[in-house]
Amino acid sequence: MYRTVVNRILLTKNTGGGRRCLLRFPDLRTAVSSSRFSTTTEPQTFPNRPLNPADSSTSSSSTSFQTSSAAGDIPRQERKNPRAEYQGEQARVLQASLRHVLRLGWSEEAMIAGAKEVGISPSIVGSFPRKEAALVEFFMDDCLQRLIDRIDSGEELQDLIPSQCIYKLVRFRLEMQAPYISKWPQALSIQAHPLNVSTSFKQRAMLVDEIWHAAGDEASDLDWYVKRTVLGGIYSTTEIYMLTDSSPEFRDTWLFLDNRVKDAFDLKKTIQEVFSPSIPFPLFF
Amino acid sequence: MYLNSYNLPCVTISMNFTSVMFSGFKEVREEEKSQMVGKVFSNVASNYDLMNDFMSGGLHRLWKDRLVSKLSPFPGMKHLDVAGGTGDVAFRILESVNSIKRRALQDPLNDDLQEETRIYVCDINPNMLDVGKNRALEKGLGEDKSLVWVQGDAEALSFEDNSMDGYTIAFGIRNVTHIEKVLSEAYRVLKRGGRFLCLELSHVDIPVFKELYDFYSFSVIPRLGEIVAGDRESYQYLVESIRRFPPQEKFASMIADAGFQKVEYENLVGGVVAIHSGLKI
Numbered sequence: 223m224y225r226t227v228v229n230r231i232l233l234t235k236n237t238g239g240g241r242r243c244l245l246r247f248p249d250l251r252t253a254v255s256s257s258r259f260s261t262t263t264e265p266q267t268f269p270n271r272p273l274n275p276a277d278s279s280t281s282s283s284s285t286s287f288q289t290s291s292a293a294g295d296i297p298r299q300e301r302k303n304p305r306a307e308y309q310g311e312q313a314r315v316l317q318a319s320l321r322h323v324l325r326l327g328w329s330e331e332a333m334i335a336g337a338k339e340v341g342i343s344p345s346i347v348g349s350f351p352r353k354e355a356a357l358v359e360f361f362m363d364d365c366l367q368r369l370i371d372r373i374d375s376g377e378e379l380q381d382l383i384p385s386q387c388i389y390k391l392v393r394f395r396l397e398m399q400a401p402y403i404s405k406w407p408q409a410l411s412i413q414a415h416p417l418n419v420s421t422s423f424k425q426r427a428m429l430v431d432e433i434w435h436a437a438g439d440e441a442s443d444l445d446w447y448v449k450r451t452v453l454g455g456i457y458s459t460t461e462i463y464m465l466t467d468s469s470p471e472f473r474d475t476w477l478f479l480d481n482r483v484k485d486a487f488d489l490k491k492t493i494q495e496v497f498s499p500s501i502p503f504p505l506f507f
Numbered sequence: 508m509y510l511n512s513y514n515l516p517c518v519t520i521s522m523n524f525t526s527v528m529f530s531g532f533k534e535v536r537e538e539e540k541s542q543m544v545g546k547v548f549s550n551v552a553s554n555y556d557l558m559n560d561f562m563s564g565g566l567h568r569l570w571k572d573r574l575v576s577k578l579s580p581f582p583g584m585k586h587l588d589v590a591g592g593t594g595d596v597a598f599r600i601l602e603s604v605n606s607i608k609r610r611a612l613q614d615p616l617n618d619d620l621q622e623e624t625r626i627y628v629c630d631i632n633p634n635m636l637d638v639g640k641n642r643a644l645e646k647g648l649g650e651d652k653s654l655v656w657v658q659g660d661a662e663a664l665s666f667e668d669n670s671m672d673g674y675t676i677a678f679g680i681r682n683v684t685h686i687e688k689v690l691s692e693a694y695r696v697l698k699r700g701g702r703f704l705c706l707e708l709s710h711v712d713i714p715v716f717k718e719l720y721d722f723y724s725f726s727v728i729p730r731l732g733e734i735v736a737g738d739r740e741s742y743q744y745l746v747e748s749i750r751r752f753p754p755q756e757k758f759a760s761m762i763a764d765a766g767f768q769k770v771e772y773e774n775l776v777g778g779v780v781a782i783h784s785g786l787k788i
Binding site: 341347353 | 702
């Protein structure tokens, strides 16, 4: 249920002229069915229907656009495909730029190198509103998508108790950052920049949401916020710990993560015991 | 500071010029428009930069800085600046590229690219180009082979298809006869991924500010032109041509019609100036 809520929030944000979300998230879960749907809706939703930047699915979703819009208005289709095209190209450039990040950092130079690799003029880098931030945000979205794929494909997660499930997922997500760990502090500082804070906060909120959902969360009202805040804290502290961890394969980080998750669940149990009906509430004061 | 280096009102107005009662609002035949524009800019060339400073209160420098920062130049870039006679935008781009080079010493592949940067300054009016070349000499860029001065028509460029990384036109597009042709030429010469940027005086919609701006345009500017450059008619033409130019949205749709994607515009000073940008994919 919450996933559709998140989608709706993203889509309403996009109609206001939002930027980063255009690249990835809303389309993916609903895949082909939504792309067919979108060709018959009114034009102003068009910019909100992004293509999946991975090459294979770009071709598949664009062919689905073509076939399903054949019966629809021709002008609408023509308007639609070119508009989606530049976002696809931008995504390709960003994807290629990631390969240069280790050498050149999360910077314009990496993006210029990526554009050259793909065969597009590096001028396209100027069309990203916040340049380096676009690259970092693309990477964050990409990781989130891989996490979602892992959740959707992994049946065994449902058998685990929540704390173990959370541990596994956070570890899986942080391992995606391991190849870039030498340049990750730069990425964090880019995300902390006032212009970029709101987007990076949203991305992290979505990430935390996904993990809790996979762990089988049925919370509502205040509990929902508390859980996400706590997990956000666990995730961030582990991420920062990882920056200075030099143990083989980040063993110390995973130990740290395990301890933090246990602490959180112990704390939750403690609070539940304190407020349980066995102790009369007024007596507590 | 400026008054020392420029001659004050010695620009003579030729008889042909004053006898033609042309105004930006009057219906002018197409073949006459380019001739008139030619005369206007031949007259104003020597005082062009000075008058820009006076009319905009020095703001035009900031506007051009903003244009170049939006462009994000990079070493090895092939750039075309159209109607850029006196070279303002070209010099800024060159400075930006040279400074990037010093910063990005980390990438060894870029060292050779620095020599490949080419900025073509194209203008239909040779007087404006001469002013630009002189300014380049003054800045010590006379020997720099990155700057190439070309005389040409924006509606029929002499450059090859898919040869430019960037295309800018600053305060030039309202003077052309066929805007669509200029836009399609721009689309033709740009590479895939290339960007089109246009800095132009545009329309103001903010209620009180609009009236102030109109007063400034129609009363103050031609008077300034008369005093500083001795040429009231040219600046009257200037002000009226601004009003005739399509508003921001309309111009954006014209750019999109030429084939550009991601067409956006940014208003500066409430719409007095707008920077339109488009991407070729």
